[in-house]
Amino acid sequence: MQGVRIVHAATSANMLTAFGRVMADRLNEEGAELYFVASSRPIYGRPADKTELAAMGGTPLTLPLENNIRPWNIVANTYRFWRILRRLRPSVVHTRASVMGIVGRLAAWLAGVPCVVHHQDDLYAREEQLSPRRRRQAAALERWFANRSDCTFVVSDAVSEAAQRLGFDATKVINVGHDLSKTIRNGAVIPRPARDDVALFAKLGIREDNFLVGSVTRLEAHKGVDTLVRAAAQVVEDAPQVRFLVRGRGPAKAQLEEMIAECGLRERFFLVEDWLSDRELVELYKSFDLFALPTRREGFGMAFAEAMFLGVVPIAPDIPPVNEVVRPKTGLLVPPTDTAFAEAILWSAKHPAEIASLRQTAIADAEARWGGTRAADAVIATYTRLLKGS
Numbered sequence: 001m002q003g004v005r006i007v008h009a010a011t012s013a014n015m016l017t018a019f020g021r022v023m024a025d026r027l028n029e030e031g032a033e034l035y036f037v038a039s040s041r042p043i044y045g046r047p048a049d050k051t052e053l054a055a056m057g058g059t060p061l062t063l064p065l066e067n068n069i070r071p072w073n074i075v076a077n078t079y080r081f082w083r084i085l086r087r088l089r090p091s092v093v094h095t096r097a098s099v100m101g102i103v104g105r106l107a108a109w110l111a112g113v114p115c116v117v118h119h120q121d122d123l124y125a126r127e128e129q130l131s132p133r134r135r136r137q138a139a140a141l142e143r144w145f146a147n148r149s150d151c152t153f154v155v156s157d158a159v160s161e162a163a164q165r166l167g168f169d170a171t172k173v174i175n176v177g178h179d180l181s182k183t184i185r186n187g188a189v190i191p192r193p194a195r196d197d198v199a200l201f202a203k204l205g206i207r208e209d210n211f212l213v214g215s216v217t218r219l220e221a222h223k224g225v226d227t228l229v230r231a232a233a234q235v236v237e238d239a240p241q242v243r244f245l246v247r248g249r250g251p252a253k254a255q256l257e258e259m260i261a262e263c264g265l266r267e268r269f270f271l272v273e274d275w276l277s278d279r280e281l282v283e284l285y286k287s288f289d290l291f292a293l294p295t296r297r298e299g300f301g302m303a304f305a306e307a308m309f310l311g312v313v314p315i316a317p318d319i320p321p322v323n324e325v326v327r328p329k330t331g332l333l334v335p336p337t338d339t340a341f342a343e344a345i346l347w348s349a350k351h352p353a354e355i356a357s358l359r360q361t362a363i364a365d366a367e368a369r370w371g372g373t374r375a376a377d378a379v380i381a382t383y384t385r386l387l388k389g390s
Helices: 013-019 021-029 050-054 071-088 098-111 132-148 157-165 182-189 199-204 225-238 253-262 278-287 302-309 338-350 352-370 374-389
Strands: 005-010 033-039 059-063 092-096 115-120 151-154 173-175 211-216 242-247 269-272 290-292 314-317 332-334
Touching: 005 013, 005 021, 005 071, 005 098, 013 021, 013 033, 013 050, 013 092, 021 033, 021 182, 021 374, 033 071, 033 098, 050 059, 059 071, 071 098, 092 098, 092 374, 098 115, 098 132, 115 132, 115 374, 151 157, 151 374, 157 173, 182 278, 182 302, 199 269, 211 225, 211 278, 211 302, 225 242, 225 253, 225 338, 253 269, 290 302, 290 338, 302 314, 302 352, 314 338, 332 338
Parallel strands: 005 033, 005 092, 033 059, 092 115, 115 151, 151 173, 211 242, 211 290, 242 269, 290 314, 314 332
Antiparallel strands: none
16 A cells, blocks of 8 residues: 555545544555545534544545535535546545445546545435435435445444445445544544533533433434433433433434424423533443443444443444344344333343443453454555555
């Protein structure tokens, strides 16, 4: 990779900093010349932070990209990206997320980039809320782009199998999995904070003797936080010492707040959208007695892997690919219903010895599977193979 010019592009810069940092570190070790491209718009509540991107060892660039596939958005930003690529003349363009996957690959093909690959964290065509017609359209679009790319990286067997069912060329689909971010890996040595010393908990009235069930997620319909609210309403009837905290932002927040109020949980179920430093995020995870998220759809389930690595036992829905991440003896897999989650939470609160045993197994399993650079190494090996054949 010495001297090879590589462009990593994602709709949101957070996708690069959260999921691409380990890969960037490995590419820098190999001597590659890196450029990072992301939207300058506040997608997911935050615009691209060029300082943060530059700290990953590359040159940051932005496009005024919106998170939609309206024709003017696609055409205008494809042209802008094409101009960037004509100037940079990279050997590899690696895109991530749906909108940048369209814009970035179109621009790369028009610019004659030798190696064009895409990271398919999930398939939009798997979205259950889409109408059958919209799902067919999404599948056709994703299939068309994938089969004209040199490679599509996926992060789980479930997404790989779904992609092939949609007609993706199986010879071009590579499951590389995930590497945990340096933030999470470095967090292994950070001690669990005393809740009385955490300003957030003091503000919310969460005490050391509360049993705290937590999540870190986007507040979107498919994440299933509404199911967790309904589960909480059942839990507090039998265990009033239990508290719930979900850290995240998203379009479902107002609806969830209304639901929390209707269930009489304002003093027991908290939605927190504060931006946290790396250390604060790790400390938040480690403050949880249990991690619970009844998500309806995932491409991988990174939050479950992070929780396991940091010693927080997860309660997870028994659906693919979440059940690839959380396995027997590393967490509790249950049906994605409020009753099942409520029962699992109550059982966990009453069985600390069993949870402690699961915790140790979860830490060891997460370290073995995601604590290294396996995914990054697989991506670099693919770059090398494709460039030799170009």
